[in-house]
Amino acid sequence: MKRVFRLEKIFIAQYLKQTMEYKADFFVGVFGVLLNQGLNLVFLKIIFSQIPKLDGWSLQQIIFIYGFALIPKGLDHLFFDNLWAVGQRLVRKGEFDKYLTRPVNPLFHVLVETFQVDAFGELLVGVILLVMTTGTVHWTWVKLLLFILSIPFVTSIYTSLKIGTSAMAFWMKKSGAISYLFYMFNDFARYPVSIFNNVVRWIISFIIPFAFTAFYPASYFLTDKNIVFNLGGLVVISIVLLFISISIWNKGISAYESAGS
Amino acid sequence: MSSYLRRYRPFIVAGIEEATVYRSNFIIYLLGNTLGAFVTYFLWKAVFTSSANSSLNGFTFPEMVLYIFLSFFTGVLTSSDSSTSVGDEVKDGSIAMRILKPINFAANYFYEEIGNKIINLGLLMLPFFGGIVAYQILGQNAPAVNWINILLYFISAIIAYLINFYFNLCFSFTAFFFRNLWGSNLLKNALVVFMSGTLVPLAFFPAVLQNIFKFLPFSSLLYTPVMMYLGKYSPKMIVSMLFLQIFWLVFFIVLSKIIWYFAIKHLSIQGG
Numbered sequence: 322m323k324r325v326f327r328l329e330k331i332f333i334a335q336y337l338k339q340t341m342e343y344k345a346d347f348f349v350g351v352f353g354v355l356l357n358q359g360l361n362l363v364f365l366k367i368i369f370s371q372i373p374k375l376d377g378w379s380l381q382q383i384i385f386i387y388g389f390a391l392i393p394k395g396l397d398h399l400f401f402d403n404l405w406a407v408g409q410r411l412v413r414k415g416e417f418d419k420y421l422t423r424p425v426n427p428l429f430h431v432l433v434e435t436f437q438v439d440a441f442g443e444l445l446v447g448v449i450l451l452v453m454t455t456g457t458v459h460w461t462w463v464k465l466l467l468f469i470l471s472i473p474f475v476t477s478i479y480t481s482l483k484i485g486t487s488a489m490a491f492w493m494k495k496s497g498a499i500s501y502l503f504y505m506f507n508d509f510a511r512y513p514v515s516i517f518n519n520v521v522r523w524i525i526s527f528i529i530p531f532a533f534t535a536f537y538p539a540s541y542f543l544t545d546k547n548i549v550f551n552l553g554g555l556v557v558i559s560i561v562l563l564f565i566s567i568s569i570w571n572k573g574i575s576a577y578e579s580a581g582s
Numbered sequence: 583m584s585s586y587l588r589r590y591r592p593f594i595v596a597g598i599e600e601a602t603v604y605r606s607n608f609i610i611y612l613l614g615n616t617l618g619a620f621v622t623y624f625l626w627k628a629v630f631t632s633s634a635n636s637s638l639n640g641f642t643f644p645e646m647v648l649y650i651f652l653s654f655f656t657g658v659l660t661s662s663d664s665s666t667s668v669g670d671e672v673k674d675g676s677i678a679m680r681i682l683k684p685i686n687f688a689a690n691y692f693y694e695e696i697g698n699k700i701i702n703l704g705l706l707m708l709p710f711f712g713g714i715v716a717y718q719i720l721g722q723n724a725p726a727v728n729w730i731n732i733l734l735y736f737i738s739a740i741i742a743y744l745i746n747f748y749f750n751l752c753f754s755f756t757a758f759f760f761r762n763l764w765g766s767n768l769l770k771n772a773l774v775v776f777m778s779g780t781l782v783p784l785a786f787f788p789a790v791l792q793n794i795f796k797f798l799p800f801s802s803l804l805y806t807p808v809m810m811y812l813g814k815y816s817p818k819m820i821v822s823m824l825f826l827q828i829f830w831l832v833f834f835i836v837l838s839k840i841i842w843y844f845a846i847k848h849l850s851i852q853g854g
Contacts, residue, residue, distance in 0.1 A: 350765030
């Protein structure tokens with residue numbers, strides 16, 4: 322375990338050196354994320370200027386869900402963004418060979434190789450939104466603890482979905498589009514599930530369980546209801562998903578045949 | 583004219599071939615984006631259910647449904663990304679292969695993209711546009727099909743595509759300054775999605791912003807054609823909106839030529 326952290330530190334330091342070469346890039350990335358999220362908020366504001374409550378939820382509550390969603394999403398983006406590259410080009414161009422020749426676990430190596438500083442935009446907005454709307458939650462020490470504990474589980478759902486879908490590239494050569502398709506379901510997660518029809522609700526709860534990355538856990542913090550489903554479900558789903566995606570990855574690695582000559 | 587066509591036909595064919603090879607990729611990306619349209623649909627459905635009024639800022643619910651899916655369709659129709667690599671190609675010198683050919687540099691990208699579009703629209707037209715028209719015929723209280731509006735829509739959408747093409751051509755030169763194309767693209771897309779009315783009809787913004795956004799080039803990319811389809815403009819408005827679109831088209835054509843002139847002047851390609 323100590324070795325893992327030491328390596329992670331080395332990789333991050335290495336990546337930061339690269340990033341600092343191009344400072345303008347860092348700012349444009351963070352600013353892009355900030356603007357994107359800011360405009361999403363304006364969108365919510367516009368919607369709520371028409372109605373007092375959306376299906377029983379107030380603007381403050383929706384913003385809380387939004388803010389909560391951004392923290393694990395940002396963490397996944399910060400640490401594990403390199404998975405996109407597996408599906409988009411590493412396998413297709415045969416560059417994946419490099420990971421197989423190193424004395425570390427290939428999945429671990431892929432995961433820690435990049436440190437996507439753009440994600441600081443998401444984390445920053447997430448924290449600001451949570452602070453802004455903290456009054457809507459009736460906080461207790463236990464709840465604060467549960468809140469912090471739920472974050473790694475949620476992050477793991479994002480990362481697992483990326484591991485599983487990018488591993489498909491080992492068979493298909495290119496799976497970036499599939500990762501993208503999965504990722505788009507993410508947009509559903511930020512709103513109360515009750516506004517969707519049954520099919521969508523079922524998919525985002527159990528197939529591509531993004532509802533557990535935002536709405537379900539956040540709704541527990543907001544309403545104190547259904548802790549077993551909202552948080553227990555999160556833990557079960559994230560563990561099952563991690564297990565499935567790692568076994569897809571391992572099967573994929575053994576099916577991997579390098580590209581090119 | 584025929585020699586003109588003969589010169590550019592190979593590019594169109596190349597675009598068609600490329601689109602055919604990567605067809606499944608296109609379909610999967612498209613499915614992903616369709617999901618976004620459905621999120622918006624469910625959200626507005628909940629908004630209309632939660633609201634006491636049956637019409638919000640002049641939009642009834644069926645009109646809103648049309649707006650959502652039409653703006654999605656228009657987004658695909660007018661999308662342009664063939665030129666995203668221009669800046670990079672100039673930077674690393676591979677643009678040389680394009681300059682060597684005795685043809686206009688923009689046309690090079692343009693006709694390749696046209697080939698792409700022929701295939702992609704062929705796949706898209708029936709399910710999406712057909713679906714929209716079917717909704718108008720079968721849906722309760724849906725606005726009736728109006729062929730004149732549809733014609734106006736396509737004229738306006740084609741101009742919108744051309745504006746978008748030249749706008750992206752200009753934008754691609756930002757690769758001179760940034761290596762992080764993900765970030766600068768995110769920045770551009772966020773602004774375009776917002777100010778073009780993709781996220782929410784411009785009629786929902788405060789009056790001051792509305793007037794600014796309506797004059798900026800972004801509304802010409804999407805809002806104008808969609809509003810024409812919905813028949814929201816008076817004949818006088820239609821004429822002035824089309825003129826505004828043409829103004830922005832000319833603006834970006836000229837701008838891209840100016841940028842190209844300066845970029846090429848500083849170009850020195852190494853190696854052989």
